[in-house]
Amino acid sequence: MTSRHVRFTGWQRVLHWLMAACEAIRDNLRQFIDKGFTAHHDVVEYWDSPLLKVFHGKVGMKFNDPSLKPVRPTMTHFFYMDERDPTKVKHWIGSVGSTGF
Numbered sequence: 001m002t003s004r005h006v007r008f009t010g011w012q013r014v015l016h017w018l019m020a021a022c023e024a025i026r027d028n029l030r031q032f033i034d035k036g037f038t039a040h041h042d043v044v045e046y047w048d049s050p051l052l053k054v055f056h057g058k059v060g061m062k063f064n065d066p067s068l069k070p071v072r073p074t075m076t077h078f079f080y081m082d083e084r085d086p087t088k089v090k091h092w093i094g095s096v097g098s099t100g101f
Contacts, residue, residue, distance in 0.1 A: 035063055035064070035065065035068065036063065036064035036065070037061045037062060037063045037064060038061070038062050038064075039059050039060065039061050040059065040060045040062075041055070041057060041058075041059050041075065042057045042058045042059070042060065043055050043056070043057040044056055044057035044058070045057065050081065050086050051080065051081045051083065051086065052078065052079070052080055052081065053078075053079040053081065054076065054077070054078055054079075055075075055076065055077045055079075056074075056075070056076045056077075057074070057075060058072050058073070058074060058075065059072065059073060059074075059075040059096055060072045061073075073096050073097055073098055074096070074097055075094065075095065075096045075097075076094070076095050077092065077093070077094040077095075078092065078093040078094070079091075079092055080092070
């Protein structure tokens with residue numbers, strides 16, 4: 001039986017939609033990264049604590065392909081520092097949003 005014949009409950013529909021959306025986002029991100037570019041970060045705000053550093057600003061992206069126009073989306077990066085050695089990053093989460101519609 002193919003997925004088009006399966007009846008989903010409300011939460012299953014939401015889960016199915018989220019899984020498909022995540023795959024589409026990953027695919028789009030791979031395609032974007034594979035274009036190749038140089039990034040320059042302009043930090044507008046910086047929050048600092050012993051175990052968390054937050055950077056917020058704009059990231060200018062100039063593509064290797066000169067026919068593609070540069071983009072400058074907003075970015076936020078969260079650096080979670082190692083508890084034993086706060087000079088080392090334990091975990092990093094970054095978000096860059098929207099480069100175009």
